[in-house]
Amino acid sequence: MTNSEKLLQQLIEKQNAGELKAKDRYAIPCQDMPAQNGGQRRGNMKEVALGYTKIQARLEAMRCLQCKNAPCVEGCPVRIRIRDFVVAIAEGKDEEALAIVKENSLLPAVCGRVSPQEVQCQERCTVGKKFKDPEKSVSIGRLERYVADLAKSDSDIPKVASPTGKKVAIIGSGPGGIVVAADIRRAGHEVTVFEAFHKPGGVLVYGIPEFRLPKSIVQEEIDVLKKMGVEIVCNFIVGRTRTVKELMEEDGYDAVYIGVGAGLPKFMNIEGEHLVGVYSANEYLTRANLMKAYEFGRGADTPIAVSKNVAVLGGGNVAMDSARMAVRLGAENVYLVYRRSEKEMPARIEEVHHAKEEGVQFCTLQNPKRILGNEQGNVTGMECLRYELGELDDSGRRRPVAIDGSEFVMDVDTVIVAIGNGANPLIEQTTPDLEFNKWGNIVVDENCKTSVDAVYAGGDIVLGSATVILAMGQGRMAAAAMNRYLAE
């Protein structure tokens, strides 16, 4: 019997006797999630984090104090009954735990893997507060992933009410679109999802890499939709193939949900940004993920730069994904260039750890001034400036200030710009009455309804670049409102 098994058995005995005290719970070591080792995974696309074993999950769940007020739930954007599902795991009732999670989250296997729990539920967790270290909070995200992965894909196709004769169009198949499709189909309406790309899933397929979120997980969610009778039409660009107005007035859709994501890469607007070897993260990741450029010449036909030294600009999840992808595509040196300090990085902590383990070199408090190139237009280097932190800015973070005369040249042949996305203007240009704000995001009310009757919107196109869970949350809200509207 391993030590963990022994420990678990002792704890279960105490638990059954009603004698498991807070002191005992604090003494349980934080359970690390097993992962492929850093060296090995540099060379493959397989998922890095391997998920808890049953023993680990139960031990981790026993760390939960079962707080009366459950502050963790307050931190959850979709108000999952966190305490209750964690307690269920501690008691060995995994199925019950899954059922509780599913009440509020439709894509737990996805959210468990990619949600920034350390600034949501885990930030509020009493255990983390006690240790004065949010990394010591109960690992709610890993537990969510654990129960989600237990579910057999076929086991629960949600029931669909009898046909209502109403038709709904959903534009975009990202997490928001998926949730809306499921919730509206359940009410018996006919649902068609229109997707511009040749594969559904949105950022979950073209952006977030396989090593962090296996495509098969997203595919299972799509398959569930299909089994529910949702029609998914790929290669269909609303605004080009058909407009929103045409869908409603000519094609007979009674309501529309717009979940087209952000999808307009920002550049730095510095000299040299058009050189060959400068990519937006969207392009780099799309080539690598969706188009499988890592198999170029071995079955896949989309090329990507063969790089030796890569600079990635940014400090969010998108930057981490790009850097870690560059490692896997064979780059010798990958530099993550960020103008603030590591503490301010918006990426998930786990991704930062993983990137470091894989050898990504963090160059914080640095920022490019211009990108240098040769005659052929290829990148040969990047001139950077060093920064220091000054006063607090509007976002509550200390403002980075350039240090005069600190220029230096970084030897790179590829630069990936991962500084965020703006709103894609296609829907705005082709949908005259729809109201947008000055950043190009769609304006909605508290029910996610837009300025046009029967047209709802959510996710990144409304919030700006946000998160999977927020897109899902808005999808839920919109679907409920749309079902009410259609029932009238």
Add this chain to the structure above:
Amino acid sequence: MPFKILSNQKLSENVFQMDVEAPLVARSRKAGQFVIISVDEDTGERIPLTISGVNPEKGSIRLIYQRVGKATAQMAQLGEGDALGYIVGPLGKPTHIEKFGTVVCVGGGIGAAPLLPIAMALKEAGNTIISILGARNQELLILEDDFRAVSDELIVLTDDGSYGRKGLVTEPLKEVCSRDPKPDFAIAIGPAIMMKFCCETTKEFSVPTQVSLNTIMVDGTGMCGGCRVEIGGETKFVCVDGPEFDGHKVNFDLMMKRMGAYKVLEQKAFDNFNNHKCKIGLNQ
């Protein structure tokens, strides 16, 4: 959706014309727009091709393409009854069609294909059309009859003099621009280098000139920025802001460099494909 191929004919040594079912695209498409296609749904490269024509009854579109690399070589091997992996579109802004007066349409090589629907639309809008078609040699010249039908005047040239006048399209373009009255508008579509020199020519005569850019693309929806070009010092995305731009503002040198980004890799893929082809000997 099936994207069934109705026909795939050889127009010249390396140029082919494919009619393929894409009813939704056929319905919404306007002159100047393009599609992105892939031969294989899962692993194929996404390549942009202009819609050269439509058949509304059959719900099909016409693509005219030059065999330059792996994807176009794979297309060339397909026949009636086969299907493309997917087609998405129509993409890009439609050409702005109005009555300018006299318009010079310059097509270089495969550029004649995207030019044809624009020339037709301009003709329909009441313009006088002077067309200049150029190709490296007679073999590569395409659509001469179609252009004859739509043009009030047609000048044909080849680089080697194997057919029509000998020379480059910029020579007759200069002559036409020197006429009195000079043309009111020019459109040039072809290899980047040709468009660059056409624009330099028309600039001298202050004839406003539109070009259609053929940068490398991925999504075609403005999401990746791979197709970015510099127009009058500003960054624009060819797939959503174009493909047509004011030729006098385009930074062609930069664009040409970007188009060479994957030359070595592409050549390797094409060579592998050709070698593979020989070995199994199925497609001789």
